[in-house]
Amino acid sequence: MIKKKKMMRIRGFNPLFLRGIDMSNYLRKTRKREHIKYSLLLEKKLHRNNFNDITLLHNCLTQVNIDEIDISTDLNGLKLKNPIIINAMTGGFYEAKIINGELAKIASRLGLAMAVGSQKIALDDPLCASSFQIVRKYNPDGIVFANIGSDASVDDAIKAVEMIKADALQIHLNAPQEIVMREGRKNFKGTLHNIKEIVKNVKVPVIIKEVGFGMAMEEAEILVQNGIKIIDIGGAGGTNFIAIENKRRSTKALMSLQDWGIPTPASLIEVVYRVGNRADIICSGGLKNGLDVAKSIALGAKAAAFAGLFLYILLKRGPLALLRYIIRIKRELMFTMAMSGAKNLTELRKRPVIIEGKTYNWVKNRGISI
Ligand SMILES: Cc1cc2nc3c(=O)[nH]c(=O)nc-3n(C[C@H](O)[C@H](O)[C@H](O)COP(=O)(O)O)c2cc1C
Numbered sequence: 001m002i003k004k005k006k007m008m009r010i011r012g013f014n015p016l017f018l019r020g021i022d023m024s025n026y027l028r029k030t031r032k033r034e035h036i037k038y039s040l041l042l043e044k045k046l047h048r049n050n051f052n053d054i055t056l057l058h059n060c061l062t063q064v065n066i067d068e069i070d071i072s073t074d075l076n077g078l079k080l081k082n083p084i085i086i087n088a089m090t091g092g093f094y095e096a097k098i099i100n101g102e103l104a105k106i107a108s109r110l111g112l113a114m115a116v117g118s119q120k121i122a123l124d125d126p127l128c129a130s131s132f133q134i135v136r137k138y139n140p141d142g143i144v145f146a147n148i149g150s151d152a153s154v155d156d157a158i159k160a161v162e163m164i165k166a167d168a169l170q171i172h173l174n175a176p177q178e179i180v181m182r183e184g185r186k187n188f189k190g191t192l193h194n195i196k197e198i199v200k201n202v203k204v205p206v207i208i209k210e211v212g213f214g215m216a217m218e219e220a221e222i223l224v225q226n227g228i229k230i231i232d233i234g235g236a237g238g239t240n241f242i243a244i245e246n247k248r249r250s251t252k253a254l255m256s257l258q259d260w261g262i263p264t265p266a267s268l269i270e271v272v273y274r275v276g277n278r279a280d281i282i283c284s285g286g287l288k289n290g291l292d293v294a295k296s297i298a299l300g301a302k303a304a305a306f307a308g309l310f311l312y313i314l315l316k317r318g319p320l321a322l323l324r325y326i327i328r329i330k331r332e333l334m335f336t337m338a339m340s341g342a343k344n345l346t347e348l349r350k351r352p353v354i355i356e357g358k359t360y361n362w363v364k365n366r367g368i369s370i
Contacts, residue, residue, distance in 0.1 A: 025125045027183065029093045031248070032121070036090065036099075036311065038247040039239055043312040048288035050237035050264045053359035054295045057352045059341030069334045070344040073302050075280045076205050076229040078168055080143060081111035083345060084293060084329055085305035087232075087284055088147040088170055088209070090131075092121030097131035099311070102319045104138035110326055113303075115145035115170050119160040120152070129163055136164045143167045145207065149174070150191045157198040168204050170232070171195055174211045176260055177241035182249060192226060199227045210234030212241055212285050214262025217274035217366070224275045231279050232305060233271050235264025238286030239308035265299065266362040269355070272300030273368050290332020294340070297348045 073083045086103050090096040100116060107114035116135055122128040135144055146166035148157055150173055161169050173191075178184035199206045208223050209232035220231055242260055246253040262270070264285040272281055283296035284305035293304040306329075313322045342348035355363060355370055363370055 025092075025121055025128075028121050028124075031181075031183075032090060032092055032096065032117070034248050035241075035244055036095075036315075038244045039308050040312055040315060041247065042240065042243055043308050046238065046286075046308075048238060048286050048292075048309065050235070050286040051288075051292045051295045053355060053357040054265055054299065055354040055356070056291075056295055056298050056336065056340055057354065058339060059351070062338055062341040064338045064341060064343045066334060066338050068343060069337055071330070071333060071337075073345050075168070075207070075282070075302055078113075078143060078205055078230075080113050080303060082113075082330065083297065083301075083303040083333075084110075084112050084326060085282065085284075085303055086112055086114040086310060087305035087307040088115035088117050088145070088172065089307050089311055090117040091119060092117070092128045092131055094131070097134050099314065100131060101134045101138055102314060102322075103310070104135040104142075106319065106323050106326065107135075108139035108142050109323065110330070111142070112326070113143035113145065113167075114139065115305075116147055116164060118147050118149060118172065119163060120149060120156070122163060123148075123152075123156045123159055132164050145170045146204075147172060150188075150195055151185065152194070152198070154197050154201045157202050161202055161204055166204060168207055168230070169198070169202055170207045170209050171198060172209050172211050173215075173234075174213075174241065176213050176257075177211060177245060180242050180245040180249075180254055180257060182245075184245075192222065195223075195228070196226050205230055207232055207282070209282070210267075210285070212236055212239050213260060214264065214267035214285065215271055216262060216267070217270040220271040220275045220279070224278050229279050230282065231271060231275070232282035232284050233264065233267045235267040235283075235285035236261030237264050238284075263359070263362070265295075265355075265359045266366075268296060268299050268301060269359070269363050269368065270366060276300045290329040290334075291336055293329060293333045294336035294348060295353065297345050298340075298351050298353045300349060302345070 116132045146160040147170045207230040214235035280302040283301035296304045
């Protein structure tokens with residue numbers, strides 16, 4: 001008995017191994033639960049006022065009939081009825097299955113594209129697959145995105161797509177999160193090569209996405225030169241994974257790093273400026289309402305994605321509240337289009353925007369002619 005107690009205290013030893021439980025997946029599930037918990041906690045205090053520096057020009061002579069407005073869009077040939085996307089969040093455990101199911105019902109009802117969270121957990125443990133597959137079950141004909149990390153193998157990428165019969169594959173870039181996460185990856189060598197191999201071998205379009213730290217035009221250029229045709233800039237100003245990982249670290253939180261990243265409008269302007277004519281850009285990171293969607297499109301995006309805020313509304317107020325909220329976003333987008341004289345998203349993309357404040361300075365400092 002004494003011997004056994006001693007053994008349990010050995011550093012790194014976990015008795016769950018003895019019961020045949022895969023510890024890495026067990027820890028991953030715990031981490032995924034914590035991400036939801038801390039994202040909800042942080043969301044309450046978020047301002048999501050990223051787009052305050054951007055004004056969409058009013059059109060006093062609008063000739064738009066609201067009933068005829070067309071908000072359909074396309075991402076490298078992938079037809080979307082609506083430019084609002086439910087971005088990658090979760091999967092891999094019981095509560096995640098419920099969340100994905102509710103999000104999929106809403107996506108199906110409103111014709112939204114939807115991404116699942118990282119499928120690594122289900123690639124390692126097929127018992128977790130149903131928490132992702134539920135998205136296809138509730139939305140059999142909708143547009144669904146699979147999701148993996150940039151270190152995934154080609155084989156895993158193909159399996160992730162097959163698992164949910166995905167229409168496209170998101171590969172997420174999340175180096176700051178991994179770096180700050182105690183148990184996270186610290187070696188990013190080979191990322192680009194890996195992405196190239198996946199793009200060459202999967203049969204669906206690949207979307208490279210950031211998770212809230214943004215993309216600079218230099219990296220967007222490299223991605224496009226390597227065959228990427230859809231980019232989700234995932235800018236800073238919304239869900240902040242350094243802040244989330246800091247909450248998970250009980251001691252030695254790295255508070256000084258919490259402002260890291262490229263703010264969403266700045267990242268969007270950079271990336272559209274450099275590669276907007278060669279790739280379709282999704283704007284995400286800190287979006288709040290339909291006006292933000294309209295501004296994103298006017299700045300050159302083809303679609304706009306939401307994550308943390310949708311999760312917060314779903315879990316705090318319920319599925320009906322989220323459904324109503326997204327309907328409101330769509331209405332705000334359409335009203336904004338009518339007020340700027342745009343009857344479709346192509347016309348909205350041509351409407352002038354005024355860029356002020358910090359975003360103006362950013363763009364100027366980066367040598368971009370406004
Ligand atoms: C709880 C939570 C979990 C997330 N998990 C993933 C993930 O597994 N894969 C991924 O690509 N992005 C993930 N994200 C990032 C989002 O897709 C999105 O890029 C980011 O949250 C920024 O958008 P937001 O400010 O609207 O939340 C997650 C976000 C949240 C809130």
